[in-house]
Amino acid sequence: MASSSSCGNYEVFLNFRGEDTRKSFTCYLYDKLYEGKKIKTFIDDEGLRRGDEISPALLYAIQGSKISVVIFSKDYASSKWCLNELVKILECKNTNGQIIIPVFYGVSPSDVRHQNGTFGDRFDELKKQFKDKPEMVQKWRDALTETSHLAGHESTKFRLDAQLVNKIVEDVLKKLEKITVSTDSSNGLVGLNSRIEQIKPFLCMDLWDTVQIVGIWGTGGIGKTTLAEAIFDQFSGEFDGKYFAKNVRRKSETEGGLEDLQKEMLSTILSEKLEVAGPNIPQFTKGRVRRMKVLIVLDDVNKDEQLEGLIGGLDQYGPGSRIVVTTRDKRVLEKFGVEKIYRVNGLRLDEAFEHFCNFAFKENHCPEDLNRHSRRFVKYAKGNPLVLKVLGSSLYLKRKSHWENVLDDLNRICESDIHNIYEILKISFYELTPRVQSIFLDIACFFEGGDKDFLARILDDSESDGLDVLIDKSLISISGDSLQMHDILQEMGRQIVRQESEKEPGKRSRLWDPKEIRRVLKHNKVRILHLYIYIYIFYLFGVMHSYFSNYISTPMFFL
Template sequence: MASSSSSCNYEVFLNFRGEDTRKSFTCYLYDKLYEGKKIKTFIDDEELRRGDEISPALLNAIQGSKISVVIFSKDYASSKWCLNELVKILECKNTNGQIIIPVFYGVSPSDVRHQNGTFGDRFDELKKQFEDKPEMVQKWRDALTETSHLAGHESTKFRHDAELVNKIVDDVLKKLEKITVSTDSSNGLVGLNSRIEQIKPFLCMDLWDTVHIVGIWGTGGIGKTTLAEAIFDQFSGEFDGKYFAKNVRRKSETEGGLEDLQKEMLSTILSEKLEVAGPNIPQFTKGRVRRMKVLIVLDDVNKDEQLEGLIGGLDQYGPGSRIVVTTRDKRVLEKFGVEKIYRVNGLKFDEAFEHFCNFAVKENHCPEDLYRHSWRVVWYADGNPLVLKVLGSSLYLKGKSHWENVLDDLNRICESDIHGIYDTLKISFKELTPRVKSMFLDIACFLEGEDKDFVLRILDDSGSHRLDVLVDKSLITVSDNCLQMHDLLQEMGREIVRQESEEEPGRRSRLWDPKEIRRVLKHNMVRILLFFFYVSFICLELCTHIFPTISAHPCLFFYKFFHYQNIL
């Protein structure tokens, strides 16, 4: 089945007659979907329903949803907006494979199919207003008939609304799970579906009486995080609580470290702010989590202490819980006792070739004159998706001579370890202009994860252009307006800076490690103080000429200076 949209804005669109059910059944259903199960659900605002045509906002919401829930009520057919939406929903079903779930609330499928009973009376009243538009009326009639034949839910078969809502929510969750994760290779997902199928037996999703922990192991850039995200997106709707921790290795090294991460994890699972001072989590809070079926993903773990600090024992989570850990180091998983370990291998050659072409020529196949060159690049990349993406982006719109130069550089790289990957990625870095290189290194050392607007404010006017260059070359991405960089690229950037002076950090262009900063300051304190006093006395000399009344005493001078500048 085709995806309803290559970039879905919503998972569920609610189509309903507002005056009938907005403040009762539909409101309850929306709350259960959006607040209860965290399913991104669209419910319209009355302001969007003006005139006879569907507003652009409603149109985009329909087109950008994976599932539409159509709630037929007694007065549904009296609303031209509801019927126009239904026509559009069916168009999306027939062209893009959008899923429709009809709900017959107080009416029967037969009444909707044949426009009988009270439902039919309301439709007849509406028809009279549009006697001059028989084509439109026929479209409405056809849409009602077609939708009534689809499998749905009838309110008369349930004891109360709460039972009906729970059934609809379960149906939505199952259908969302079955929607195949898009294999749109332009998003870097070539071969993802086959990997998901391979890892499903490790997850044991059909066994809900026990807790399982699964490791995802592989080299940098091989697609561990992408796979973990796909699993999280596909299965998270089945759990009472969920949490995805990106870059555990990096976050654990910051101030607060594992303690803050654990509080963030529990707060996210419980959907509330956890106000706890110090490292000790109340037993009451742990008890609540122990009664929940949770899905936890810890991405990029490099020490078993991180698993001990964040996960603890599996008995701390309710039956059916699943914990997924990604790492480059298999020993971390083994030391923690993880038995189910899925190794992520490189892409198969045909998948790798398609993945590379999507970035190098923006097609899933390669032009004949570049085929041999593409084949060689793919062979060198050895199935690593990140390397293929970065190399492909660097070759886009470049001439054959540039491709040959890149191949010459690849010929000189024979290592298959992490340094070989670094050297391969550096090929794209070397072709950047000096100022773009500088921005890349600034992001790698200091600004990864920062807000894009904040970064642009501290750069000059050309900062936006340089940022676009890095995005185009797949060296950074922008997600939720924050700058993101793959950890392998970040490590490469920092390694470039380290190589400026391996023995003396003080001679490097950038310092980010607190230990190295303290070391540099400690060994250069005399030089820093001399420079400070040198500048101070030059300023003092100038000011005593300009302001003769100022005392020549340096301390008094600086006090007055800061006072005048409103600093003190």
């Protein structure tokens, strides 16, 4: 077998001298990485090393890896294949930012750097074989010198090989966690890497003696949560405890609210269930957190009381802690005293065009005949990633005439006084069939964050493909078993329902606000019968306790 996987990119590439370490140290390291930690690791077999050139399979593996672990051993420099791989690895480092972790196994960095000792003797023997190729020899020498200066691991500093292997695996895991989140066109946000670089100075990650709080501020759909998730993924490995709270605004309005959210936060940071009755957190528990360096992200905060209730004072966290808050309202940050505020702006024109194409054509460029139309869509979206994503997804595989009709609708919206993000997104909603529209509104009003299988049981067979349609049009997504909808799209859906009857909630197709439900039931006893019928249906589905109880403070009744 050529490697741990026959196709695809790798997370780690192992560069080593087979006769020295294949059946011992390298084999153990590979097992720990691939079998132990499930890290996609490439280890070659001897059949791939023929001739003087790197085989296509090895070349592909090197180029596709995020990290290369280079194991220098006593006979390493006698192998032209090892040295050719090393030259290629350094090329990938300098062009693609690939990470290199050198391991000095039975040799010192100085021996590798200056080609001294037994290591140097083996290199001298190889030079004699290639005396007619001085340029190649010089490339090998330069590669050895450059790699020896990189931070790595020396076997002489560990009593047992197992300790060295564990340290390398720990290093690999930490570096993989820190690698910037992929901006792959089909999943990520174009321009995300540049935003991460812009916000790094706000985070002051090199100052570990103080607690820092940073605000991420911007309009809805602009990419605040995506940026916060990227920061969390990249840096969380450097902290003793970590916690990411999504949708703070929504969760704080449910029964239990901030009290339950704070307990969840402390339980996650301490990696144990916090058994506390009532709102008071024991001083002992707070003291433990105060001695920890933690990373906390609070997403979609809309009131400064939420920050006060969840964070309190910065002195409650250990030195080096970082707190990141995303919000649409800058005043929330200013009231809490946040001084470092990063504003998330719309995508640049070139980024917006690429992002739109990723969803409209499933690639980062568009056909020539739709180029002008695509640029008009990008102009209307004003760099908002969510709008670009939804519009692009709704146009995928559609005829040019359909594109022109949608552009006409957009033009009318943008010429009126009501031009806003909701009106633009409604274009995609009104393209849905009436039944799929109904499913969308059900999710927006009742089922966002709920179990997709629960909703699937409610839908009949003829409606079961409705969820797939919504997913394809980027109007919802599935995370695990949970239905997810961007809060902008959810608010748009609820706005559509409100417009059914602005002044009389009882005439709307759906009610979700507890105050409105009580008012309607008080004046319409017929609806009480409907209420009991739907409660009975929930029981029939066997989900009353596990699902419905989560929403008891925001009843999910079709009235």
